[in-house]
Amino acid sequence: MRMSELQLPEGVVPHLAETQDAVAQMLADQVAECLRLHLAENPEATLVVSGGSTPLPFFRALREKPLEWARVKVALADERWVPVSDPASNAALVQSELLQGAAADARLVLFHYANKGALDALPELEAAAAELPLPIDVLVLGMGNDGHTASLFPDAPELARAMDLSVEQRVMVMTPPSQAHQRVTLTLPVLTQARFTALHLKGQDKIATLARAIEAPADWSAMPIRAFLQAGLHVYWSP
Numbered sequence: 001m002r003m004s005e006l007q008l009p010e011g012v013v014p015h016l017a018e019t020q021d022a023v024a025q026m027l028a029d030q031v032a033e034c035l036r037l038h039l040a041e042n043p044e045a046t047l048v049v050s051g052g053s054t055p056l057p058f059f060r061a062l063r064e065k066p067l068e069w070a071r072v073k074v075a076l077a078d079e080r081w082v083p084v085s086d087p088a089s090n091a092a093l094v095q096s097e098l099l100q101g102a103a104a105d106a107r108l109v110l111f112h113y114a115n116k117g118a119l120d121a122l123p124e125l126e127a128a129a130a131e132l133p134l135p136i137d138v139l140v141l142g143m144g145n146d147g148h149t150a151s152l153f154p155d156a157p158e159l160a161r162a163m164d165l166s167v168e169q170r171v172m173v174m175t176p177p178s179q180a181h182q183r184v185t186l187t188l189p190v191l192t193q194a195r196f197t198a199l200h201l202k203g204q205d206k207i208a209t210l211a212r213a214i215e216a217p218a219d220w221s222a223m224p225i226r227a228f229l230q231a232g233l234h235v236y237w238s239p
Helices: 018-038 056-062 090-097 101-105 123-128 204-214 226-229
Strands: 013-016 045-049 072-076 076-078 108-110 138-141 171-174 182-188 194-200 233-238
Touching: 018 056, 018 138, 018 194, 018 233, 045 108, 056 090, 072 090, 076 090, 076 108, 090 108, 090 138, 123 171, 194 204, 204 226, 204 233
Parallel strands: 013 233, 045 072, 045 138, 072 108, 138 194, 194 233
Antiparallel strands: 076 182, 171 182
16 A cells, blocks of 8 residues: 555645655755744744654754754654663654754753653653743654554553643653653643644555554544644655
8 A cells, every 4th residue: 555545634745755765855845944934933943853763864854954953942752761872762863863963053852851760850841841832833753553653652541641632731751561661752732733743654564554543533542643633734655
């Protein structure tokens, strides 16, 4: 199955290319343009990204864009509760792959505090999240084959609260049994406010997962990505 064969919800915009690098460049062009337009009228812009291997070519393409990076705040949609020195750290990935060259001038908002448990660090995490002006200007999400996005995992006991649109918390600690580490995630009301949201996918397996998500769009508890399959979402995919 290919993306063009999916019956995407009305208003969800597909962007397709034959290679991962081509899709990464398309996404980087769009993200850079969104940031540039926002910076033309505002003192700063906010970019929220996701970890994993899929966004690496996107990070490398985006860091080459001629932006006023010193006016851009970069944050992660979610983070594993590990030190930044740990190979599993999403922040470490962003620092090494995105915040290089001119993009090194951007400010990274960290969602980790050394020598504290995640729950004990919640006040500091909320303070960090409060540094991000809402709505987020640009949000780039990924998706797991279980239908999770950010750290909104189907098996996390905290999922219902993290996806409650009335919740005031900007960040929550998630403890999905399927994962090796505790997670910190931005909550659904923060994520869904973003001015521009992209879902960046690679591979046939992600098309199959997206097809399952489309089948029952209201059942977000089984596949949290369903909460984002709304008009205005841009889906970027390569085989």
